[in-house]
Amino acid sequence: MRRTASPLSLILLGLGVFLLVLAPMLAWYVEPRAxxxxxxxxxxxxxxxxxxxxxxxxxxxxxxxxxxxxxxxxxxxxxxxxxxxxxxxxxxxxxxxxxxxxxxxxxxxxxxxxxxxxxxxxxxxxxxxxxxxxxxxxxxxxxxxxxxxxxxxxxxxxxxxxxxxxxxxxxxxxxxxxxxxxxxxxxxxxxxxxxxxxxxxxxxxxxxxxxxxxxxxxxxxxxxxxxxxxxxxxxxxxxxxxxxxxxxxxxxxxxxxxxxTTKTQKAQVELADDDSSRLELIGVTLPVGAAVLGGLLAIAGGVLVLRGRRSDSGTQGTNGPGNAAEPNGPSGDTSPTTLQPSTM
Incomplete structure (x- = not known):
């Protein structure tokens, strides 16, 4: 029976690819529009x-x-x-x-x-x-x-x-x-x-x-x-x-x-810090985080997929057609006497 890649490996690989695509979109598409x-x-x-x-x-x-x-x-x-x-x-x-x-x-x-x-x-x-x-x-x-x-x-x-x-x-x-x-x-x-x-x-x-x-x-x-x-x-x-x-x-x-005035300075700094932090989150923090995490997940998922394929290949080599018993051949459990004709 042929085995397929595990659902976990496919999920990890798919999520990793998604994050790798998302990272440049955040940096090159979303942030400029923000x-x-x-x-x-x-x-x-x-x-x-x-x-x-x-x-x-x-x-x-x-x-x-x-x-x-x-x-x-x-x-x-x-x-x-x-x-x-x-x-x-x-x-x-x-x-x-x-x-x-x-x-x-x-x-x-x-x-x-x-x-x-x-x-x-x-x-x-x-x-x-x-x-x-x-x-x-x-x-x-x-x-x-x-x-x-x-x-x-x-x-x-x-x-x-x-x-x-x-x-x-x-x-x-x-x-x-x-x-x-x-x-x-x-x-x-x-x-x-x-x-x-x-x-x-x-x-x-x-x-x-x-x-x-x-x-x-x-x-x-x-x-x-x-x-x-x-x-x-x-x-x-x-x-x-x-x-x-x-x-x-x-x-x-x-x-x-x-x-x-000091009050105006503090208010302007607070507004600038809030706006700057949001842009940094969209343009730097999230893209870098998505790229790193996406890369790790993609690698992990890929490794699991490859291991599943190798396991399938090994199973076929042990139990394949070349090593299976002949369906019409002599059975190892058949005694010699059973093969002789009756003298009665």
Missing amino acids: KRTPVDIDTITVFKGTGSYFDTDKIKTVHDKNLTITRQARGDVDDSDDEHAVWDVVTSVDPDSSLPAADPHDSLQFTTERWVTDRKTNRPVHCCDEKPYFEGEAYLKFPFDVQKRSYIWWDNTLGATVPLTFRGTKKIQGYEGYRFTAKVKPAKTGTRLVPGRLVGQPRRSNVLAEEWYANHGVELVADKRTGRIIYAAIGPRKTLRAPGSDKDETVLLDSKRIAF
Whole structure:
């Protein structure tokens, strides 16, 4: 009777092959599709620092005051799709006197923005009522799998891109990310009708003054895998100049450094760690584990199948046709007398 491979050996072999096929699928198919900018977000980041600002009540610049920048980003799930992420962003700048602001419009500065990006590359997509029109590789986040190179960052106040230089690694709340820095030289960003005395022309009632902007320093620390910004610090300076002048006459806003609060740092690190761990599980841990376990199971199943075949072969060699008794031949138990004819 012919024997077949045991069910156990076939199960082990089949499971091993399945895991070996699954491993590259997780790494090359599932993980890349998991690296998509989320659309169902609602996050608040808070910057704090000290500096100067123009007090409209006192009609002069006041100095050494606490300043708070609050930014809320909400994903527009209805307008987003598989390819595009749509985020609505509200940013306000407040001194202590306007906090807590019952209405963001009561803030020192208040802006609304609508960012549309490619969910895979983080590049801008110019659609869906985008505001402002922007370019670059990074703004509210970096692309996935951040590289040790320079990136093009969009400075919304400047209305142009700024090169960010890679500066190594930095730990934020014990979590390591890639650090990038930049500076923005003074640049004209627009005009504003103001009383002449604010730009050194007291004899003129109103002057179309020039608005100028610079940044003492930008520092961003991004999570390597997800591109989430876990730390940010900026040094904005906004001033007024008389038309054609190269001298700042009135300071609207000036701070050497406004940075993420400790609470914001911890929240961003927690989000980055969770997202990064999930991607690592899908892209590294599970594929490697599946490949190793699949290989072991496939080898074990294959060995058992081969042993079963060898056992079958050995059984046929011992009891095969060449060694079987002849069905019509003499029996070893037949005595000689039984073969002699009767004499009776």
